[in-house]
Amino acid sequence: MSSPVLTMSGISKSFGATQALRDVSLDVPVGRVLALIGENGAGKSTLMKVLSGAHVPDAGTMTLNERPFTPSGPHDARLAGVGMIYQELNLAPDLSVEDNIMLGQEHSRFGMLNRRAQQAKVREVLELLGHPDLPPSTPVRELPIAQQQLVEIARALASDCKVIVFDEPTSSLTRSDVEHLFAVIRRLKSAGLGIVYISHFLEEIRQVSDCYAVLRDGQSVGSGELSDTTDTDIVSLMVGRDVSELFPSVPHTPGEVMLQVRCLSGESSPVDVSFELRRGEILGIAGLIGAGRTELLRCLFGLDEVASGDAIRSPDAYVRTLGRRRPSYGCSPRRRIAEGFGLVSEDRKTEGLAQSRSIADNMTYSRLKPYSRFGWLNLNRRRTAVADWMRRLHVKAASPEQSVGELSGGNQQKVAIARVLHQEADILLLDEPTRGIDVGTKAEIYRLMGEQAAAGKAIIFVSSYLTELLAVCDRVAVMSRGRMKEVRAAKDWTEEAVMAVAVSV
Amino acid sequence: MSEKPLTSDSQRGPLFADPRFWKRALSMLRPFLALAAVVLLFAVADQRFSEKPAFFTADNFTNVVSQTAIVAVAALGMTVIIIAGGIDLSAGTAIALAATVLAWCLKEDVATKLVAGDSVASATARLKSANDELGRVNKELKALGEKSPGNSVIAEKLLDLGNATHEVERREQRLASVKMVSQSWSKWTPTLAVLAALGCGCLCGFVNGALISVLRVVPFIVTLGTMQLFLGLAKQIASNSTVRPDRASQVPDWFSSLLSIRPETLWLKLPAGVWLTLLLAGLLAAGLHWTVFSRYVFALGSNEATARLCGINVRWNKIAVYTLSGLFVGIAGLYQFSRLTVGNPTSGTGLELKVISAVVIGGASLSGGRGSVLGTLLGALIMSVIGNGCTMLGLENPVQDMILGVIIVAAVTLDQFRQKAVGGRQ
C-alpha cells in the first residue's frame, strides 16, 4: 500500500455552539476507493466541505500529494486537484458537454477560446472515463441523468484532479446506470486517483469500495479494510448501538379491504394497475426509478390526471370512485384528503414541505379545522397539539415555531409524516419516506408504520431500498414500466427475485 | 435579597436570558431602526443647514404621514400578494381607475341616475337643446312669414313648431321628475360612489386573480397586461380627459378632508384617512397571524406544491388573495381622489413601483412566503420621509431619485444577508 494522496488530520470545525467536526483524521490512499460512512448529521458533508474549500477548518491540517493543502474556495480546491461530484448535479443545462467540462478552466489565449486544444482535452478525458461516445456538442439538458453525471466526472478529470469525492452519486440512477458508474469508478481507481465514496447503502459500498472510515457525531469512530468487516460491525459503528433494533416489528394483522384499485391508468403511467389494500396492512411497492410507483401514488391522491380505471374506497358503507378525467375539484388532493388519504411526498424540498414555514404550519396545513372558528385560529391550542405530535414522533426542534428548513432531513421527514397522521388519514401513501435520512430515524419510522398498521390504518410504502421493504411490509408488489407485475407476501420474496421482476419487460 | 419571593424573577429571568427573545425583539425592531436612522439623519442635517428647521416638527410629521397614506394602504394589499408569491404591476393604474370611477359617479350623480335613469345635468342639457330647436323653428317660421310662401310649406313648419313645443314640454316634465328624484336620492351618491370605487378595486383584483389561476400565466405577465387594460378603461370612463366633479356641489367635504392636513380637519391630531389606514393595518396584521386563510397565503408563497399536496384550494385562494388586495387598491383610489378631487386616468402610472418598493423595503421577499404589515408600513414611511426630507433640505430631484434607489437595493441586499445568517445552518 502506497502513501496516501490526501491526508486530513485533526480537523475540527464548529458553527456557533455546535461542534460539527472534532479532531477528524482521514487518509485517502492512491488507487483505492475509500467509503466515508455515517448517519445524516454525522459530519460527512461538513468534512467534504472543508475538503472542497467551502469551509475553513478551525483546526487541523490537510496535505495533498505531500504538499500542504489550504484551499481558499471551491474553485481553488478544484484547480489544486480535488473534484466533487454531488448528488445534485452542478451543470449549466443549456451549455454543451464540452463547454460544461471546460467551464471555469477554458483554454484561451487573449480572451479567445482555443477550441482545438479544448476538444483534444475533452476527448482525452472522455477516453479516460471509458465513454468516448459522449457527443461533445450536445446540450447537457438533452442527456439522461446518468450521462450528465459522467459530464460532471469528466469536468473533475479535466482539471487533472488527484482526488474525486462522490457524494451519494447513485440516488437518482437506475440499477444499470449504477453498474456503469461503478465501472467508471473502477477505471478511475486503476488510473491512480484517490476516491472518496459517500453513501448510505452498505451494499453499494461493498461493491465499489476497498476501505472505509466511519464518522459519528463529528468524530472518527473507526476505519479499516472492508474485506475484514461485516455489515453489522459497520452499522453498529454508525449508530453506536445494537443493530437488532434496525427493523423493529410491531405485530399487526390485515383486516377487511379498504381500497380496491381497478385497471387504473394515468397519462403515461401507471398502466392498468389493479390491487387491493386492507385495513392494518403495509403494502410495499418495489421497482426501478421511473417504474411508475410515484405516479401511481399521485394518481391515487388526485395530483396527477387519471386516464381510466377507478378505485373504490370502502371504510364502511361509504364508496367513491376516483376515475375522473381531470384533477378538477372532483378528484383533487383536497377531496382525497377528505376521504382519508394522506400522501408523504418523495421530495421534501420542492413538494413535501414549505421549507420557510414553521413546523406547526407544515404539520397542520391539511387540517386546520380543529383550531379554527369562523376562519380564525386558536394558535395556543394548535401549539399544544403540535408540541404533542412532536413529542410522539420525537421531532427534535427548538419549538413548534421553528422553520422546517432549519431541521435535519430525518426531522423534516417526521414532520411530513406527522402531517399525514394529524390529518387522521387512514390510507397512508408513503413515497420513499426513508430516503436520505439516518439509520436511527429510519428505525423510528418503521416502528411508526407498524404502530399505525396495528391501529387499523392501511399503508402503501414505496421504496427503492429492498431490504427495508421486505423487512417491514406484509405484501410487496413489484412495478415495471408502469405496470404492476406481481404481488406476493413479503416472506415469499428475496431481493434477487424482486430485482428479476423489476428489470423484466 | 434572598428573602424576597423569586417567583416573578424566576419567571421573567429565562425570558430575558433567552437569546432567542432578543433575536426576535431585534428583528421586530429592525424596520424601526432603519426608519429612525433616516429620520435622524434628515433631522440633523435640517438643524445644521436650514435657517428655519422644519423637518423634525409635529406639523411635518402629520404632513409626511398623510402623504404616505395612499402608498401605504395599497402596499398593505400588495404585501398579501407578495407573501403569496405573486406580484401586481397593475396596482397603480387600478388605483387611478378606482379614483376615476369614483369621480365619474360623483359627477354623474349616480344615485339619481340609477333611480331616474338620468341626471339633472344631462336632463337640463337636453331641455336646453330642445329649447334651442324651438327657437330655431320659430325663427324660420318668422322668416317664412315675411316671404309669404304656399300654405303647405307653412303647414309643415307649423307642424314642426308643434312637435318642438311638445318636445320642450316633455323634457321640462322629465327634468322636473329627475329633480324630484335627485332631491331625495342624490344624498346617496357619495356612498354609492365609494362603494363603486371599492367594488372596482376588488373587481380589478378578481380579474387578476382569475386570469392568473385559470390561465396559469405568471402574475408578472398577467398584471403587466391588466396594467395597460385598467389604464385604458380609466381613460374610456374619463373620455380621454380628466373627470372633474364640481367641488362645491358634488364633492362632499369629508372626501377632501380625508387626508387633508388643515388643523380643523384633523381627528386626534392626524387625518382620518391615516387612522383608517392604521386600523386596516391592524386588522390585516391580526388576520395574517390568526386566520386559516393567512396560513394558506403563506403556504402558497412558500411552496405552492406543498399547498396543493395539503389539499389547499390553490385556485380559489389565489383569487381571494388578489381580490383582497383589490379592496385595498379601491381604498387607495378613494384616498387618491380625496387628495386630487379629480379622477385622472394617468395619475396611477408608476405608482405600482412605489407600492412594491414599500413592501420590499419592509422586508418582504419577492419569491414569496415572507413579509409583514409593520414592515410594509415602515417601508412606505421611509420612502415618503426621504421625499419630504429632500424637499426640506432643498436637495433636488436627481439626488432624491438616487437616494431612493440606493435605499431599495441596500434594504433588499441587507435582508438577504440576514436571511442567510438565520437560515444558513442546515
Added chain:
Amino acid sequence: MTARFWTACLLLLAPLGCGDSQPPSLPGYVERPSGRVPMGMEVGGEAATPVDTIKFTFAVIPKGTTHEFWKSVHAGAENAAKELGDVKILWKGPLLENDRDGQISVVQDFVTKKVDGIILAPLDKQALVDAVKDAQAANIPVLIFDSALQDESLIVSYVATDNFKGGQLAAKRLSESLDGKGNVIVLRYNAGSESTEQREEGFLDELKARHPQIKVISSNEYAGTTPESSLDKATQVLTKHKDEVTGIFAVCEPNAAGVLKALEETGLVGKVKFVAFDPNKELIQGMADRNVNGIVLQDPVTMGYESVKRMAAHLRGEKVEKRIGTGEYVATPDNMTTPEMDKLLKPQQFE
C-alpha cells in the same frame, strides 16, 4: 441590524460628502448662495449674498424638471432673485412629470417648511386647489404661473402665456403657409393638461371662425408626454391620412419633436406644412431648413422673472395685477434671425 443602520447613514452622507471635496458639482443643489452656505459649499461661484440680507425664501414649483422650458423659467426666476438681492429661490418639482399627487406633496412640504411665498405651475387646475388652500391657511401667499388654477380668489396673481391666443396664432400661421386652404391635423398632448387644451381650443376656434377653407381631418389623437410616444402616434396618424394631409400642428415641445421625426420617417417633411409650439434645437434647425413653417413662442424667462418680482412686490405690500401676460410670438423661417426672435428661440437656461 446595525449594518442596515450604518449603511443607511452612509447612503445619505455619501452625496453630501462628495459635495465637500468638489464644490461646484453637487447635483441639484440649487439654493441661492448665501452666507450660510449649505453643506459648506458655494453654488454657482457667484458673489455670495450675506445671510442677513435674505428677507424672503420662495419655493418655485414647476410641473416637471426635465423639459427645457422649465430650465428657462428657472433662469428667469434666478435673474429676478439676483436683481432683488434679498430673495432666495428653492426650485423643486415632482419626481415624475405629470405626478399630481407628488406635486401636492411638494406644496405641502413647503407649507410645513414655512417659506415666505410659493410660486406654482399647477399640474391640474382642480387637484392643486386644496394644497393652495393649505398654504393660504398657513398665511403663505401663492402665485400661479404657466397654467391656471380653478379658484383664482386664492392666489396673488397668475403669470402666464395666453395659450388660447397662442393657439390662434398657430392657426393663423398654418393657414398663411397653406394659402388659406387645406386639410390639417392637430396632435393633442395629454388628457387633462390645461395649457395645451387651451392651445388646441384656440387653434380650432381660429380655424373655424376665420379660415373656413381649412378642414380639420383629425383632432382627437393624444400624443402622450414624451417625444417617443409622440413619434409613434404622429407616424400612425400621418400614415393614415397620408394622401390628404397638408398641414399639422403640434401643441407642445416634446410633441413637436416627435412630429418632426415622424414627418421625416414618412417622407412627408417639407410637403406637409408644420407649425410647432415651443422651440428646441431640432425644431430651430428644421425651421432654418424650411421644414418647420412656424414656431409659436412663449417667453419662459420673463415668466420666471415676473413671477418672482410680483411675489416680492406683494410681500412688500404693493398691489399686484391679478393677471399678467408674458406675451406670445410666432417665429417663421423669415424672421427667425432677428435678434428678438433669436432671444426667444434660444432662451437663457439655468445651468
